[in-house]
Amino acid sequence: MIASIMIQEAAQATTELQAQFNDVFSGGAAAALMPFTALAVGALLMLLVDIIKGGAKLRPVVVIASLLTSAFCAWNQIGEPASAVLGGTYLVSSATAAFSLIFAIGALFAWVYGIGYYEGKLQEFRGEHDMLMLSATAGMILMVGAGDLLVFFIGLEILSLPLYSLAAFRRARHDSIEAGLKYFLLGAFAAAFFLFGAALIYTATGTVNLAELASLYQGEVAQSPIALIGGALLMAGIFFKVSVFPFHLWVPDVYQGSPTPITTLMATGTKAAAFGFLIPASFLLPPAATGIIAAIALLTMAAGNLGALVQTNVKRMLAYSGIAHAGTVMLVMAVILASGGDSDVRDESMNATLFYMAAYLFTSTGAFGLLAMLEREGEHMLTLNGLRGLARRRPAVAGAMTLFMLSLGGIPATGGFMGKLYVFMLLVKQDMIAVAILGALLSVIALGYYLRIIVTMWMEPLGEGEEAKLAPVTLPASIVTGLCVAGVLVMGLMPGWLLGLLG
Amino acid sequence: MASLLFYALSAIAVLCALGVVISRNPMQSVLNLLGSFVAVAAIYLLAGFQFLAAAQILVYAGAIMVLFIFVVMLLNLTDREESQSVWMGLFNGRILGSLAVFAGLTVSGLIAANGNFAPVDTISHDGNLDNMTLLAEVLFSKYMLPFEAASLLLLATLVGVMLLAKRERNGERHGAQLSSQDGGSEA
Numbered sequence: 001m002i003a004s005i006m007i008q009e010a011a012q013a014t015t016e017l018q019a020q021f022n023d024v025f026s027g028g029a030a031a032a033l034m035p036f037t038a039l040a041v042g043a044l045l046m047l048l049v050d051i052i053k054g055g056a057k058l059r060p061v062v063v064i065a066s067l068l069t070s071a072f073c074a075w076n077q078i079g080e081p082a083s084a085v086l087g088g089t090y091l092v093s094s095a096t097a098a099f100s101l102i103f104a105i106g107a108l109f110a111w112v113y114g115i116g117y118y119e120g121k122l123q124e125f126r127g128e129h130d131m132l133m134l135s136a137t138a139g140m141i142l143m144v145g146a147g148d149l150l151v152f153f154i155g156l157e158i159l160s161l162p163l164y165s166l167a168a169f170r171r172a173r174h175d176s177i178e179a180g181l182k183y184f185l186l187g188a189f190a191a192a193f194f195l196f197g198a199a200l201i202y203t204a205t206g207t208v209n210l211a212e213l214a215s216l217y218q219g220e221v222a223q224s225p226i227a228l229i230g231g232a233l234l235m236a237g238i239f240f241k242v243s244v245f246p247f248h249l250w251v252p253d254v255y256q257g258s259p260t261p262i263t264t265l266m267a268t269g270t271k272a273a274a275f276g277f278l279i280p281a282s283f284l285l286p287p288a289a290t291g292i293i294a295a296i297a298l299l300t301m302a303a304g305n306l307g308a309l310v311q312t313n314v315k316r317m318l319a320y321s322g323i324a325h326a327g328t329v330m331l332v333m334a335v336i337l338a339s340g341g342d343s344d345v346r347d348e349s350m351n352a353t354l355f356y357m358a359a360y361l362f363t364s365t366g367a368f369g370l371l372a373m374l375e376r377e378g379e380h381m382l383t384l385n386g387l388r389g390l391a392r393r394r395p396a397v398a399g400a401m402t403l404f405m406l407s408l409g410g411i412p413a414t415g416g417f418m419g420k421l422y423v424f425m426l427l428v429k430q431d432m433i434a435v436a437i438l439g440a441l442l443s444v445i446a447l448g449y450y451l452r453i454i455v456t457m458w459m460e461p462l463g464e465g466e467e468a469k470l471a472p473v474t475l476p477a478s479i480v481t482g483l484c485v486a487g488v489l490v491m492g493l494m495p496g497w498l499l500g501l502l503g
Numbered sequence: 504m505a506s507l508l509f510y511a512l513s514a515i516a517v518l519c520a521l522g523v524v525i526s527r528n529p530m531q532s533v534l535n536l537l538g539s540f541v542a543v544a545a546i547y548l549l550a551g552f553q554f555l556a557a558a559q560i561l562v563y564a565g566a567i568m569v570l571f572i573f574v575v576m577l578l579n580l581t582d583r584e585e586s587q588s589v590w591m592g593l594f595n596g597r598i599l600g601s602l603a604v605f606a607g608l609t610v611s612g613l614i615a616a617n618g619n620f621a622p623v624d625t626i627s628h629d630g631n632l633d634n635m636t637l638l639a640e641v642l643f644s645k646y647m648l649p650f651e652a653a654s655l656l657l658l659a660t661l662v663g664v665m666l667l668a669k670r671e672r673n674g675e676r677h678g679a680q681l682s683s684q685d686g687g688s689e690a
Contacts, residue, residue, distance in 0.1 A: 135659035165663030
């Protein structure tokens with residue numbers, strides 16, 4: 001008798017669980033997660049391919065197939081209505097899909113530039129290298145799609161941990177190990193900040209779900225000191241990843257020490273992923289923080305641009321330039337806060353961020369990629385001295401590099417210009433004219449070092465004895481460089497087309 | 504009574520954590536860390552999370568602690584001499600600074616809030632379910648995505664660590680070369 005009751009109860013519990021399970025998986029969760037799943041499967045396949053005899057030849061197939069599948073699925077999601085799946089832990093919208101697309105393309109480009117970059121024994125670890133690259137990209141997708149602080153944190157770690165070891169990938173070199181160690185220690189510190197902030201927010205509100213938090217923050221919870229401190233700490237953790245002003249000091253060393261293809265991925269992907277979360281989560285900061293955020297943004301631009309002016313190593317210079325660009329995007333955050341979290345302004349700001357990051361993706365990937373190519377001729381090619389007279393030896397490379405520098409500097413007819421214009425327009429619309437003027441002035445300083453590279457390449461004589469060495473330019477790398485050039489020009493000349501896609 | 508116990512355990516956890524940073528002897532640091540872990544586990548138990556408490560003891564105090572002790576013993580750090588006094592070292596090392604900032608922020612936040620905590624989002628159940636079932640139910644429904652994604656995280660971390668630590672095929676190790684080169688400057 002008792003046994004039959006227990007069985008009945010168990011059966012009932014099972015049906016309830018089943019119902020709950022179905023409930024969670026309704027609404028196309030599998031389709032929504034496809035960009036992430038494709039990369040996760042790719043990462044697993046990469047490990048499998050590595051242990052099969054002769055499977056090494058399949059590695060490029062796995063990388064390209066999973067990245068393209070991910071990009072294709074993300075492309076299909078663009079334009080679909082926003083929805084939350086898996087019990088609100090994952091969000092899909094045009095914006096998250098566009099970000100996922102950016103990550104997949106960026107990772108693919110970075111990977112292509114990595115072909116032939118590693119020499120000798122490092123080739124042995126190519127499988128692990130590619131697997132970590134795929135996981136890091138999967139982490140980025142999870143970050144922008146996160147509907148929950150928990151999911152975001154796990155995405156952040158899936159992104160960060162592989163990058164720590166990839167930064168130290170050339171482990172025979174001191175600077176590479178230094179980069180890995182620095183990135184790891186400071187990254188762990190930032191993760192602790194984030195977690196502490198998230199814990200305080202949970203204490204104040206009792207939830208980590210972003211949608212629930214957003215509605216709670218409309219009320220008086222936003223005024224509670226615990227929530228405020230939590231929000232500030234959480235933002236500090238993310239600001240580290242975005243590399244804005246007080247948290248930017250690690251960037252030059254880490255970017256310089258990491259293998260250049262990995263630097264490419266860090267510079268474009270990590271930043272875009274963190275911004276993709278910052279914009280929708282900006283409600284965690286009170287509107288009163290507008291001034292602080294605007295100041296941080298301007299200081300970041302100043303620190304990046306002034307730091308870059310004195311560099312002679314081009315890779316380091318581009319790292320500082322990346323800091324300055326992060327500052328420009330931070331201005332968007334100030335706009336949202338100034339509007340008091342108005343949803344129209346937030347959507348507009350999201351589009352501006354997306355456009356800026358897409359333009360930065362093509363420009364920065366192209367610039368770092370060309371550096372990775374030149375680096376194969378010798379380490380000295382990374383310095384301004386090495387670039388002297390490059391136009392005479394390699395007009396095509398110098399031409400592409402010139403375009404990327406112009407785009408980074410924000411010269412009209414390039415994607416970089418349209419991105420900056422969009423950001424400054426948003427500022428003016430919010431009546432933050434002083435901030436816009438200061439930002440524009442700081443961007444002008446940047447032209448100083450971008451133009452220096454162009455002048456060095458085109459107008460200075462060749463260094464001695466450098467005619468002989470010419471590393472062959474591989475076909476995939478030329479195709480990707482061509483795509484980057486096309487991307488920069490299309491975004492600069494026909495920005496409306498791209499914005500139309502986002503609606 | 505329960506709140507008194509909670510404060511006592513919290514104090515032990517914080518003091519032990521401080522001890523980890525302050526102790527000069529690495530072995531003492533490790534033991535302090537162990538104390539902190541156990542105190543936190545006891546707090547979990549106090550809050551009614553038996554499973555978490557058990558996991559904390561098994562995973563942290565058990566597995567991770569053993570690794571720590573292994574590393575400390577292998578590196579033979581115990582007889583390391585420091586010319587500076589402990590306190591000077593702390594001030595220079597900014598550790599105390601960051602700790603102070605953290606503690607200050609927490610304390611001021613907690614005091615300012617005057618104990619205005621949100622009611623914690625308890626998962627509704629009719630009281631028949633035990634702790635483990637409850638946990639499993641949430642893990643496989645509401646928190647399915649983070650739970651599954653964590654497995655990718657662990658795998659990627661594993662591969663990343665292997666990438667850095669693996670010997671190359673000819674038996675030579677970069678790490679070994681490096682440490683012998685660096686040995687002089689390090690010591």
